[in-house]
Amino acid sequence: MTELADRWGLNPLHFWMWGRSPEHPVKIDENGVVHMYGYDEIVGVYSSPKEYSANVSAALMGDSAAADAFNQGTLLQADPPGHTKLRRLISGVFTPRMVAELEPRIVEITKGLLDEAEERATGNQLELVDALTYPMPVMVIAEMLGVPQSDRGLFKQWVDQMIAAAGDISVGGEESAEDADVAAALRHVPEFLAYLQQHVDERRSKPREDLLTKLVQAEVDGEGLSDAAVVNFANELLIIGHTTTSALLGNMLLCLDAHPEHFARLRENPEMVSGVAEETLRFLSPIAGSYRIAAADTEAAGVKVPKGSLVSLWLGAANRDERRFERPHEFDPYRDPNPHLDFGRGMKFCIGAPLARLEARIAINALLERYPVLRTDPANPPEFLPVEQAIGATKLLLRTD
Numbered sequence: 001m002t003e004l005a006d007r008w009g010l011n012p013l014h015f016w017m018w019g020r021s022p023e024h025p026v027k028i029d030e031n032g033v034v035h036m037y038g039y040d041e042i043v044g045v046y047s048s049p050k051e052y053s054a055n056v057s058a059a060l061m062g063d064s065a066a067a068d069a070f071n072q073g074t075l076l077q078a079d080p081p082g083h084t085k086l087r088r089l090i091s092g093v094f095t096p097r098m099v100a101e102l103e104p105r106i107v108e109i110t111k112g113l114l115d116e117a118e119e120r121a122t123g124n125q126l127e128l129v130d131a132l133t134y135p136m137p138v139m140v141i142a143e144m145l146g147v148p149q150s151d152r153g154l155f156k157q158w159v160d161q162m163i164a165a166a167g168d169i170s171v172g173g174e175e176s177a178e179d180a181d182v183a184a185a186l187r188h189v190p191e192f193l194a195y196l197q198q199h200v201d202e203r204r205s206k207p208r209e210d211l212l213t214k215l216v217q218a219e220v221d222g223e224g225l226s227d228a229a230v231v232n233f234a235n236e237l238l239i240i241g242h243t244t245t246s247a248l249l250g251n252m253l254l255c256l257d258a259h260p261e262h263f264a265r266l267r268e269n270p271e272m273v274s275g276v277a278e279e280t281l282r283f284l285s286p287i288a289g290s291y292r293i294a295a296a297d298t299e300a301a302g303v304k305v306p307k308g309s310l311v312s313l314w315l316g317a318a319n320r321d322e323r324r325f326e327r328p329h330e331f332d333p334y335r336d337p338n339p340h341l342d343f344g345r346g347m348k349f350c351i352g353a354p355l356a357r358l359e360a361r362i363a364i365n366a367l368l369e370r371y372p373v374l375r376t377d378p379a380n381p382p383e384f385l386p387v388e389q390a391i392g393a394t395k396l397l398l399r400t401d
Contacts, residue, residue, distance in 0.1 A: 036312065281342040
């Protein structure tokens with residue numbers, strides 16, 4: 001394990017990737033930040049929204065109009081009962097059937113991108129992020145929303161700026177409390193929100209057959225979503241949704257490259273791809289961590305958690321918890337059950353999970369069908385997102401010979 005982490009150049013902060021386990025499932029650092037590493041403890045947080053609020057921005061920024069504007073429409077930062085209503089509204093639009101109907105188009109987009117990559121290639125190399133793992137998810141989501149795919153260059157510019165802002169975060173460091181909030185950092189590009197608002201305004205006057213129109217028109221008990229809620233959900237879906245899927249695709253190739261016996265089996269048995277995706281989510285978690293705010297004095301694993309504490313949920317560590325997973329540091333695509341936490345749990349289970357799983361299956365099988373050989377290049381190691389809360393390649397050069 002240490003060999004793989006060293007080969008990939010992973011952040012030492014992600015100690016579980018180096019074969020180490022936490023000394024205790026919960027600890028409080030010198031800055032008062034509560035770090036949770038244990039599987040059961042994090043599941044307990046997900047199950048206790050009254051004690052642990054997802055509304056991190058509001059808690060850190062104060063009860064302000066700005067915080068409210070940030071949070072409208074964001075499932076990630078909503079608490080009950082608002083979360084319950086919001087999820088009902090969005091789930092009525094973002095349905096499993098709608099996702100399943102996207103399969104032919106995702107196949108077409110994937111094939112087109114790989115065709116373009118082959119035309120540009122000057123040797124037996126494939127830069128996976130630029131060729132596929134970045135553009136495919138963003139093109140799919142942009143098409144769903146009804147915003148022009150031709151603007152994906154703008155999206156990349158905005159995403160890069162957001163990631164750079166998030167990269168300045170160092171929980172427990174000397175940064176301000178506001179800088180400790182990932183969700184707030186990811187909203188540092190007002191041009192993108194203004195861009196989405198223009199499309200929302202257009203859908204109210206000129207409806208189309210797209211997801212933005214359905215969100216604008218959605219109602220539960222006679223009440224719909226505000227403009228801010230539609231914009232923020234579209235932002236959450238486009239930015240967070242596509243970056244997570246992009247990271248998953250790259251991480252799957254890294255895990256397969258590091259475990260050639262499973263790579264060979266997958267080539268012979270393409271139906272294995274779902275197990276590979278789930279085990280990658282556990283083993284090399286794209287979402288390594290997330291946050292909560294303690295909304296009351298509480299306790300976890302015998303550690304007292306004071307009200308108002310910033311709580312860091314280290315999902316990557318929980319996915320390696322020996323109390324929950326046998327052989328936690330072994331990559332096993334046949335692991336069953338595999339109750340990893342990378343898509344959340346309960347009411348916070350990721351609404352975009354079916355789309356991410358579909359895209360992963362299509363993309364990996366398309367790559368294997370096209371390239372008899374895919375392997376990393378030791379002379380050109382992968383580069384990773386500069387954020388502590390995520391593990392995903394920003395550059396992944398693969399050899400095809």
